[in-house]
Amino acid sequence: MLSIEALTKRYKTGDLALKEVSFSIERGQVVGLIGPSGAGKSTLIRCINRLVEPTAGAIRLSDVDISKLGRTQLKTMRRRIGMIYQEYALVERLTVMENVLSGRLGYVSFWRSLARRYAQKDVDKAFGLLERVGLSDHVDKRADELSGGQRQRVGIARALEQDPELLLVDEPTASLDPKTSRQIMRLICEICRERDLPAIINIHDVMLAQMFVDRVIGLTAGEVVFDGPPAELDHAA
Ligand code: ADP
Numbered sequence: 428m429l430s431i432e433a434l435t436k437r438y439k440t441g442d443l444a445l446k447e448v449s450f451s452i453e454r455g456q457v458v459g460l461i462g463p464s465g466a467g468k469s470t471l472i473r474c475i476n477r478l479v480e481p482t483a484g485a486i487r488l489s490d491v492d493i494s495k496l497g498r499t500q501l502k503t504m505r506r507r508i509g510m511i512y513q514e515y516a517l518v519e520r521l522t523v524m525e526n527v528l529s530g531r532l533g534y535v536s537f538w539r540s541l542a543r544r545y546a547q548k549d550v551d552k553a554f555g556l557l558e559r560v561g562l563s564d565h566v567d568k569r570a571d572e573l574s575g576g577q578r579q580r581v582g583i584a585r586a587l588e589q590d591p592e593l594l595l596v597d598e599p600t601a602s603l604d605p606k607t608s609r610q611i612m613r614l615i616c617e618i619c620r621e622r623d624l625p626a627i628i629n630i631h632d633v634m635l636a637q638m639f640v641d642r643v644i645g646l647t648a649g650e651v652v653f654d655g656p657p658a659e660l661d662h663a664a
């Protein structure tokens with residue numbers, strides 16, 4: 428499904444953020460990426476969607492090497508990868524529904540379709556996703572009227588609107604209180620299992636990772652130092 432082979436990233440500053448990192452992920456597997464600050468977790472996630480250019484190595488998603496794609500192909504590839512962000516990255520003055528629709532259409536075509544109204548099938552689909560994340564009563568609220576947990580639920584629905592093959596999740600609970608964090612992690616992991624959708628979740632909180640993910644990959648100083656089921660983490664530490 429996703430296969431990372433000897434992925435290395437050296438920043439222009441000289442920082443070696445990833446050192447020949449290799450692992451692969453099967454369909455439906457939810458992976459928690461843990462490690463201290465500066466370990467390379469964000470760099471790894473950003474290499475997979477090419478927000479950061481890898482220095483060496485391969486990143487294969489269903490046999491396409493993402494690290495070799497040109498600009499146009501990369502655009503198509505990014506539509507196959509769903510992103511969920513720490514700070515939600517919602518458009519504040521748009522409604523919940525509009526934020527979810529923007530996930531499918533991309534911002535530019537979204538604005539065009541806003542002028543012409545949306546296709547009913549896209550609205551129906553977005554509504555289904557909002558029901559799944561528990562926001563069907565809030566579809567017409569503006570994003571800036573929502574709580575942090577509700578905002579992240581919108582972020583989840585938006586990422587799913589494009590039917591991704593892979594979900595990349597960057598510290599989804601960093602801005603949330605402990606109870607909401609558990610709810611959001613549970614929701615993301617349940618949805619991935621329902622859809623057989625593989626995910627990599629950059630999660631600072633090891634306890635949260637242990638509660639919900641199938642597999643933990645531990646990074647330290649750019650190297651994989653642990654890879655296994657969460658239950659084995661205690662013995663490794
Ligand atoms: P984490 O997400 O685990 O905290 P990062 O991927 O952010 O780790 O950082 C890994 C290493 O790469 C750190 O040494 C960090 O300083 C360095 N780094 C991250 N982003 C950049 C950048 N844009 N330019 C230079 N060095 C960077």
Ligand code: ADP
Binds near residue numbers: 440442464465469
């Ligand atoms: P995180 O909490 O995600 O690890 P960081 O504080 O490491 O965030 O990084 C915040 C931003 O600064 C990121 O965009 C990262 O790429 C950039 N960054 C981190 N370390 C460096 C660095 N040494 N030089 C330049 N940019 C960096």
